[in-house]
Amino acid sequence: MAVVDSEACITLGIDIGGTGVRYGVFKGDKLIEDGHLPSHRDEEPEALADELSRLILDKDPDICGIGAPGMVAPWDGVVRYPPNFPRWREFPLKKVLEQKTGSDVWVVNDGVVNLLGEWRYGAGRxxxxxxxxxxxxxxxxxxxxxxxxxxxxxxxxxxxxxxxxxxxxxxxxxxxxxxxxxxxxxxxxxxxxxxxxxxxxxxxxxxxxxxxxxxxxxxxxxxxxxxxxxxxxxxxxxxxxxxxxxxxxxxxxxxxxxxxxxxxxxxxxxxxxxxxxxxxxxxxxxxxxxxxELGEMAGVYGGYILATKGEGLWHFSE
Ligand SMILES: [Zn+2]
Incomplete structure (x- = not known):
């Protein structure tokens, strides 16, 4: 993937939580818009995927970084058994969103995007x-x-x-x-x-x-x-x-x-x-x-960091 740092680049950071989805649109490194969407927690995963596809098509970002609950690895973006989303089992969120929108999408565990946000921009600086x-x-x-x-x-x-x-x-x-x-x-x-x-x-x-x-x-x-x-x-x-x-x-x-x-x-x-x-x-x-320090926006900033730094964030050796 390309590392995106141009000032004109549009990035979408998304944090999927149990009570709702938070998102932020960044132009360059500036947050220019934010909002939330329902999590569709008790529905099939396709309901949230459809909601996120509409958001991505509407905002038309160059790249998206998403934090999702459950076990999810960056290289395949498959969300596995999130305990608080009872109808999700193994769902290829990255692949589904990329196919529906044509956008470049990264998905990792939601704890990691919250960490990234607070580490780079919040209390963990x-x-x-x-x-x-x-x-x-x-x-x-x-x-x-x-x-x-x-x-x-x-x-x-x-x-x-x-x-x-x-x-x-x-x-x-x-x-x-x-x-x-x-x-x-x-x-x-x-x-x-x-x-x-x-x-x-x-x-x-x-x-x-x-x-x-x-x-x-x-x-x-x-x-x-x-x-x-x-x-x-x-x-x-x-x-x-x-x-x-x-x-x-x-x-x-x-x-x-x-x-x-x-x-x-x-x-x-x-x-x-x-x-x-x-x-x-x-x-x-x-x-x-x-x-x-960033409250409920930590995961949104973390999604931005994930999208723009991408593979620079991991060093897998196993
Ligand atoms: Zn437990």
Whole structure:
């Protein structure tokens, strides 16, 4: 593929998330337009492919970079078994979009595009060892180690949401038990809040129908005890996972992104406590844990980087 860096070049960056698709149109290196589309999460993959084809034909980019859930490698762009898209199995998203639109398309794991965005333009700027966590419908992320993106032997990046923090815990959609995603994925946070309502009759959330994470954040802002307890528990689960990530990958900075990142402030206290107790030499290592800077646009910027840097980002040797 051509490396595209001309100022007139139009690039489309796309991040496919559980609750929606974010996209951005870049002219040269400037974001000139952004928007979102439905994810068609509970439908066959063709529904989203049709939606994305229309977007690509409408914006007419020279090249597209897409982050997709599930296991997906850059060389074939086949999306494999995304746990939160129940009707997807193995779907050749890159090939289908290229055939329908004639555009050049790259597809990688969504955790990787979020990582690329925050590493180059956000909180991870200037660091050579960065762990990105995206907290939303699912829990994903990616790793830069010693200045390089870690793609793994299959090119699919890492599945950081599917490490078990409780081997006797509930079954996760991925097949494992007690995954961190099974505790802090959006729907499970809500489920826990609903389960605790009986103990907090004075809560502003008590008896509320169709509770959302925004409700839980607003209530925590008002010091509601139920909401604070739910965020504290969520922070505990997140911290147990981060302890393992630090011991495995030794990042210098851990960037918390995704739709739930704005509520990291309600979890930060307990995360710091647990990391101090459980990570080897934590206080002396100067590891930073912070909120992402680009918010939900991280994956869009990452898609732009993927499209323009392309093969320069990977060094497969297996
Ligand atoms: Zn899992």
């Amino acid at each position: 200037g660091y050579n060892n960065v762990l990105m966590l995206t907290l939303g419908t699912g829990v994903g992320g990616g790793l830069v180690a010693d200045g390089r993106v870690v793609w793994g032997s299959e090119g699919c990046g890492l599945e950081v949401g599917h490490i078990s923090i409780n081997p006797d815990g509930p079954r996760c959609r991925c097949g494992n038990y007690g995954c961190v995603e099974r505790y802090i994925g959006a729907e499970y946070i809500i489920e826990r809040a609903v389960g605790l309502m009986g103990e907090y009759s004075g809560s502003v959330l008590s008896g509320k129908q169709d509770l959302t994470l925004l409700d839980l954040a607003d209530a925590a802002e008002g010091r509601d005890l139920l909401a604070l307890r739910v965020w504290r528990q969520t922070g505990e689960y997140l911290a147990y996972a981060i302890v393992s990530y630090i011991h495995l990958f030794a990042p210098k900075i851990i960037v918390i992104g995704g739709g739930i990142a704005n509520s990291y402030r309600f979890m930060k206290g307990v995360v710091d406590e647990i990391l101090s107790e459980r990570v080897m030499m934590y206080e002396r290592r100067g590891i930073k844990v912070c909120q992402a």
